Amino acid sequence: MVISEKMTSKQRVMNALKGLPVDRTPVSNPTNVATVELMDLVDAPFPDACRNPELNARLAATGYTELGFDSIAPYFTIIQESSALGCEMQWEQKDNWPTVRMNNPIWKSIEDIKIPENFLHHQDNLTIIDSIKILKQEFGEEVAIIGKTMGPWTLAYHVFGVEKFLLMSIDDPELTIQCLNKLKEISILFGQAQIDAGADVLTYPDHATGDLVSGEYYNRFLLEIHQEAAEDLKVPLILHICGYTLDRMDYIAQNNMAAFHFDSKNDPAKAKEIVDGRIQLIGNVNNPVTLYSKGTQEVREEVYRCLDAGVPLIAPECAIPLATKLENLLEIPKAVKEWTKENKSS
Numbered sequence: 001m002v003i004s005e006k007m008t009s010k011q012r013v014m015n016a017l018k019g020l021p022v023d024r025t026p027v028s029n030p031t032n033v034a035t036v037e038l039m040d041l042v043d044a045p046f047p048d049a050c051r052n053p054e055l056n057a058r059l060a061a062t063g064y065t066e067l068g069f070d071s072i073a074p075y076f077t078i079i080q081e082s083s084a085l086g087c088e089m090q091w092e093q094k095d096n097w098p099t100v101r102m103n104n105p106i107w108k109s110i111e112d113i114k115i116p117e118n119f120l121h122h123q124d125n126l127t128i129i130d131s132i133k134i135l136k137q138e139f140g141e142e143v144a145i146i147g148k149t150m151g152p153w154t155l156a157y158h159v160f161g162v163e164k165f166l167l168m169s170i171d172d173p174e175l176t177i178q179c180l181n182k183l184k185e186i187s188i189l190f191g192q193a194q195i196d197a198g199a200d201v202l203t204y205p206d207h208a209t210g211d212l213v214s215g216e217y218y219n220r221f222l223l224e225i226h227q228e229a230a231e232d233l234k235v236p237l238i239l240h241i242c243g244y245t246l247d248r249m250d251y252i253a254q255n256n257m258a259a260f261h262f263d264s265k266n267d268p269a270k271a272k273e274i275v276d277g278r279i280q281l282i283g284n285v286n287n288p289v290t291l292y293s294k295g296t297q298e299v300r301e302e303v304y305r306c307l308d309a310g311v312p313l314i315a316p317e318c319a320i321p322l323a324t325k326l327e328n329l330l331e332i333p334k335a336v337k338e339w340t341k342e343n344k345s346s
């Protein structure tokens, strides 16, 4: 029996983010799925595809046109805002991620936190904003366009340096909260610009990860700020934190965002149990082992594990390695469709 799909990709994603019924589980990536192979295919390599809106849109579209995912996410990296703030950049080549050079942070104290006047017009922010406009025009009816704005915790790592910022959080929690409250304005500003350009959804990465800070940190420093972001930015937000997060998922479930993009270090059934319908889950196919180094059979097993646990949106756990094989990525929507067929006919 052929199961006909009745919804557009966009309806499927938007419904799943709201916990509403869908014709099948969407495959929707909150973070990058571009690979070197896809860059070559459409002649839009890194780093140019991160800095030129036409190339950016062309590469981002392949998530839908080539991979068959239900969303398009044009912000590939985590550094566009930091570049616009004046951080020193290492742009790398097409097989490597651009990064912020961390040895010489731009800011030292709370007084230094200032949003440059041309922030939204900086080439690297404008690339994302203009790319969303292009994608909206071309795919806006059928596919969910997912923008991305970095949360204050991640921005703090980039502008103060990871070690200095973590030390500040221990030495002076009050000052740390004040810094985060200033930095959160940057997240709102860039997020709203992407909504105005046509983004249907925003990913909100804020890397308070299990290997660096405790679960209690999330409650103490970020929960309120994330609730405010969910209030201020009027599209569904997807929080992204990589690594182990089960110890903070109960707090995360209270942040009023639409979904949490979670890592394969967290068992999907346990995660479902903790969030208990308070926030949708999206993920959590393993990148470094499964997608990067295994074959389609292992990819399928992991997709099935998520679907069996009731994860409502399937995705790689984080930005995929740029050398990931296409066949492994293509296997994700294929596995979702076959699982749906098996589970509908039984």
Ligand SMILES: [Zn+2]
Binding pocket: 240, 241, 242, 317, 318, 319
């Ligand atoms: Zn991540």
